[in-house]
Amino acid sequence: MGLYRLVLRVGDMAALARPGQFVNVLTGAGWDPLLRRPMSIAGIDGRELQLLYKVVGNGTAAMSRWQSGDEIDLLGPLGNGWDAAADGFPVLLGGGAGIAPVYYLHKELLRSSTAHHLIMGSRSTEEHFLQHDPHSGISLSTDDGSAGVAGTVLDALHDLMEAALIPRSGLSLYGCGPPGMMRALADFAGQHEMDCQLALEEIMACGIGLCQGCNVAMRLPGNTPEHSYHQRYRLSCIDGPVFKAKELVTWQI
Amino acid sequence: MANLTIQLGRDVTLSNPVMAASGTFGYGDEVPDLVDVNQLGGLVTKSLTLRPNEGHAPPRIVETPAGLLNAIGLANIGVEAFCAGKLPFLETLQTQVFVSIAGATVGEYVDILTAIERSGNKIAGYEINISCPNVDEGGMEFGVSASITETLTAKLRQLTGRFIMIKLSPNVTHIDAIAKAAESGGADGISAINTVVGLDMDPLTGQRSLSNLIGGLSGPAIRPIALAAVHSIAGAVSLPVIGMGGISSAEDIIRFVRAGATAVQIGTANYRDPAVGVNLLARLEQLMEQMQIETLEEIRGVIH
Ligand SMILES: Cc1cc2nc3c(=O)[nH]c(=O)nc-3n(C[C@H](O)[C@H](O)[C@H](O)COP(=O)(O)OP(=O)(O)OC[C@H]3O[C@@H](n4cnc5c(N)ncnc54)[C@H](O)[C@@H]3O)c2cc1C
Numbered sequence: 001m002g003l004y005r006l007v008l009r010v011g012d013m014a015a016l017a018r019p020g021q022f023v024n025v026l027t028g029a030g031w032d033p034l035l036r037r038p039m040s041i042a043g044i045d046g047r048e049l050q051l052l053y054k055v056v057g058n059g060t061a062a063m064s065r066w067q068s069g070d071e072i073d074l075l076g077p078l079g080n081g082w083d084a085a086a087d088g089f090p091v092l093l094g095g096g097a098g099i100a101p102v103y104y105l106h107k108e109l110l111r112s113s114t115a116h117h118l119i120m121g122s123r124s125t126e127e128h129f130l131q132h133d134p135h136s137g138i139s140l141s142t143d144d145g146s147a148g149v150a151g152t153v154l155d156a157l158h159d160l161m162e163a164a165l166i167p168r169s170g171l172s173l174y175g176c177g178p179p180g181m182m183r184a185l186a187d188f189a190g191q192h193e194m195d196c197q198l199a200l201e202e203i204m205a206c207g208i209g210l211c212q213g214c215n216v217a218m219r220l221p222g223n224t225p226e227h228s229y230h231q232r233y234r235l236s237c238i239d240g241p242v243f244k245a246k247e248l249v250t251w252q253i
Numbered sequence: 254m255a256n257l258t259i260q261l262g263r264d265v266t267l268s269n270p271v272m273a274a275s276g277t278f279g280y281g282d283e284v285p286d287l288v289d290v291n292q293l294g295g296l297v298t299k300s301l302t303l304r305p306n307e308g309h310a311p312p313r314i315v316e317t318p319a320g321l322l323n324a325i326g327l328a329n330i331g332v333e334a335f336c337a338g339k340l341p342f343l344e345t346l347q348t349q350v351f352v353s354i355a356g357a358t359v360g361e362y363v364d365i366l367t368a369i370e371r372s373g374n375k376i377a378g379y380e381i382n383i384s385c386p387n388v389d390e391g392g393m394e395f396g397v398s399a400s401i402t403e404t405l406t407a408k409l410r411q412l413t414g415r416f417i418m419i420k421l422s423p424n425v426t427h428i429d430a431i432a433k434a435a436e437s438g439g440a441d442g443i444s445a446i447n448t449v450v451g452l453d454m455d456p457l458t459g460q461r462s463l464s465n466l467i468g469g470l471s472g473p474a475i476r477p478i479a480l481a482a483v484h485s486i487a488g489a490v491s492l493p494v495i496g497m498g499g500i501s502s503a504e505d506i507i508r509f510v511r512a513g514a515t516a517v518q519i520g521t522a523n524y525r526d527p528a529v530g531v532n533l534l535a536r537l538e539q540l541m542e543q544m545q546i547e548t549l550e551e552i553r554g555v556i557h
């Protein structure tokens with residue numbers, strides 16, 4: 001199953017958005033689903049906002065039935081966004097629908113002529129909308145080898161290092177994807193002492209810090225008191241969705 | 254002309270019957286761009302505990318049919334940080350502010366309320382969340398015992414002249430008996446209902462949906478349960494009942510009034526739209542005109 005692309009005319013909101021932020025979308029007037037669905041901003045073009053999403057349930061299925069000209073209700077931009085000023089050569093890694101926030105950052109880096117490499121991974125070629133072209137900064141990977149490197153985004157990263165298409169050290173990783181991919185990225189970044197930011201896709205209710213539902217477990221400093229608030233857990237919607245991999249407890253990712 | 258003003262207590266008037274429910278509107282300072290909080294009749298803050306509290310591990314929420322199941326675990330900043338950091342802002346609001354408090358012992362409720370009485374002078378009153386495990390009673394919730402509810406209410410009554418509403422749990426056999434106990438203890442109002450106990454898991458893997466396994470159900474799914482509870486309470490006590498549970502429309506507000514509520518609170522619907530409470534008011538007035546009533550009082554308790 002491929003990715004859907006949605007282009008929304010959002011007016012002034014577009015000017016406020018930063019890569020790594022998201023919008024919270026009301027997918028219908030009824031109660032299925034009851035809550036909004038968070039979606040990363042995949043790009044901004046003038047006063048238009050782009051989403052890239054996969055249909056996994058009723059909310060995203062409803063979105064896929066929207067017609068050109070429909071009016072929809074969304075809140076945003078929400079969340080912190082990537083810290084694009086991190087040191088090091090940026091390598092952007094997106095897995096499946098996790099490409100969305102990474103793709104927006106890629107576009108912004110292109111716009112500011114910042115050298116970087118984008119790696120997009122998916123199960124098979126159907127989800128890919130880019131061309132595998134490692135020499136010009138874009139690599140693809142597929143689980144089934146039907147496009148680009150056969151394997152994961154990390155396999156593609158290894159290949160790029162072997163081929164000296166990206167530096168071996170001093171990388172700064174920006175990742176979003178399924179939990180397995182994000183865990184592997186966090187481990188890899190930890191072993192190689194690389195800066196790594198991850199955009200988490202925790203399930204959320206409100207998206208604006210009211211419900212406290214999307215908490216993320218943080219690595220605790222030794223002196224954290226028994227009674228604390230906002231230390232053991234942060235909220236993905238307002239403190240994230242982007243976190244530094246080294247600050248997260250691995251099982252949380 | 255419809256008149257939405259509600260006389261809740263001797264000293265407490267609401268500009269309209271709609272308040273934001275505890276735990277669904279933070280401390281009122283999170284949403285300034287999205288809604289003018291002052292247009293709400295009232296605001297109940299996230300339940301405060303004596304010490305700061307991190308709450309439960311993730312995952313804390315899961316959506317179920319027309320409902321939200323949550324086990325947040327009373328994550329909150331604690332009463333000290335509240336008095337220093339949140340109360341000054343809340344006191345600038347024109348809307349009526351009720352501070353929700355939650356203790357693990359009767360002594361903790363007393364300490365929390367005392368701390369707020371010492372620093373706050375402009376709040377309308379308190380909502381006492383008694384759906385909390387009582388450590389002195391082996392973790393049994395305060396709200397399941399009529400005698401503990403009465404004792405707790407009476408203790409708190411001695412400490413403040415402000416409006417005290419006791420918020421009841423629906424997870425009891427006779428909610429009317431608990432309401433009567435709160436009335437005997439000196440409460441000024443009863444709010445109901447808190448969430449309905451629930452559980453969910455992934456059917457194929459067996460993976461629990463909430464880290465805490467058990468959670469509280471809210472949203473449209475619980476509306477009929479809440480209406481029956483409000484009806485039962487309103488028949489048992491002569492205090493104003495503040496009804497809630499699954500309200501998402503002006504029609505829902507009227508349902509609660511007909512079941513016996515004097516005012517209402519909106520919870521889960523705020524997560525869809527934080528301005529829902531304010532936005533429903535125009536429709537509510539329209540419906541009142543359609544029913545040819547000037548005040549909601551005229552249809553309170555009226556079901557044929
Ligand atoms: C900040 C953020 C940004 C996101 N950005 C995107 C994006 O750009 N593109 C995109 O396709 N998706 C994105 N997601 C995930 C997206 O929100 C979910 O896929 C969506 O909520 C599913 O809704 P549904 O009603 O279709 O499915 P549901 O019926 O709610 O769920 C169907 C299945 O998907 C699982 N699921 C539901 N929500 C999530 C989630 N948040 N993460 C993982 N699994 C989930 C459920 O457990 C269930 O198995 C993002 C999530 C967050 C929190």
Ligand SMILES: Cc1cc2nc3c(=O)[nH]c(=O)nc-3n(C[C@H](O)[C@H](O)[C@H](O)COP(=O)(O)O)c2cc1C
Nearest residue numbers: 274275276300323382446447471472498499520521
């Ligand atoms: C995520 C969440 C957190 C809540 N936190 C509290 C709380 O701290 N104290 C409290 O008394 N009620 C709390 N509630 C219960 C609500 O105030 C309300 O009683 C309940 O959700 C029913 O109303 P609703 O269906 O409109 O949401 C919470 C509800 C939700 C969904």
